[in-house]
Amino acid sequence: MITDPLFYALAAPAILLTGISKGGLSGLGALTVPVLAMVLPPGQAVGLMLPILCLMDLFGLWAYRRSWSRDQLGVLLLGALVGIGFGILAFDHLDDNAVRIAIGANALVFTLLNWLKPFVTKGKPDDPAAPSNPKGFFWSGVSGFASYIAHAGGPPLLMYLLPQRIDKMLLAGTTVVYFAIVNFIKLGPYIWFGQIDGANFTQALVLAPLAPIGIWIGYWLTKRIDSKTFYQLSHILLLVAGLKLVYDGLKGFGLV
Template sequence: MLSSAPAVACAILAVILSGLSKGGFAGVGALAMPIMALANPPVESAAVLLPILVVQDVVSVWSFRKNWDRTVLLVMLPGMMIGVVLGYLFAARVSERAVLAMVGGLSVLFGLQRLWHERGQGAVLPSNSPRWLGVLFGIGSGFGSQVAHAGAPPFQMWVLPRRLPRDALVGSTAICFAFMNWIKVPAYVALGQFSRANVLASAMLMPVALGATCAGVVLVRRVDPARFYTIIYALMIAIGIKLVLDGVGWP
């Protein structure tokens, strides 16, 4: 981890994007893991990011603590717990290349889905979709988050069509992912990923992560993120394809 200048640059960019996401630019954080894994081992990258995410969650939850939707929390949290367990069982039995391909595949799918949505094609689900379906999407979110810190796609596919007020959406997202990141900690301990080197790498990146989170909290209330999102999602697709190719060993 962080063994070269490109590795450090990728890590810094990753925690900045994660911070902006935690500050309110929901979805941008899904790009953090793919960028981190471009120049760092993917499994170790996930372990380095987790303590950073936990600390960033404190800032985001506190900033939006008065704005959240009760239904979203009641529906998504149980499914997220199940998904984390399934993700742990998956990660404990597959190779690092498979994890790399999983990260890339999730990135491509998420980027394509969001670009489609940004083009005005509408949400994939009606706003009154049943709660049991939300639980299933919560399972998918927990699984993707445990494997690659990429739980945003299924979460947003169920929550975004509900058209919550901006702050309620940001607050609900912050609480759900803070809860999920905390329950991921025992799984990462069981996988032996909190080595001394990984913890030191997390500590080195922490000041950048906190600064980016605070910046996100301020910017989300002042900036129209539409064009910014389009660039991020297009970049996510390109990076995701690169990681899938690396994962399958081509060329």
């Protein structure tokens, strides 16, 4: 059992933010592992979080049981399975910092291009992007890979879903169902490869009461903010997550 007060001072708000992300405001979840990695080895931080994420997913599935896109999930889950497979194969061979920088840089470019678009189009609103099986498969594959490596699958998935500008509750519910399935799939290989052990699981149980609180806050906020604000906030959260991932990757390489 971890007794360091600094661990709990960082873990408690990080898990609450993850719950808020699971409750509908996607993007914050990518911050959790980098925060925990400040006081734990990255592999231990990833293993500790997965049981908590799965618990959050159960609450999220109940909250959004009527708000998710069946049409989108088929191709998204297929891509995620491929991405998880690559994550399993690459886990012992890839540099975590390079993965963080690549994912974070993509999130930053996506967000900045979205904000610059009104200047390019002279303020004319563009049409929502149409769902695309090839794009959905690609970005969900990246999401599944990033989710397995560092629980950072949110930014790639949002890069595919946000341009479609679907109803906020439908978007939130689709991401909740998607990551619930992805996280429960990840449980098997995490246990098999020793990323989740008795110590990690016991520590996760201590922090578990924070899970439903974060979910409730996220769901409450999602229902009460208007769609325009929701999408603006989602892009801001994606930007923050991207900056954090790039910073932690560069720090890992000793460049900052």
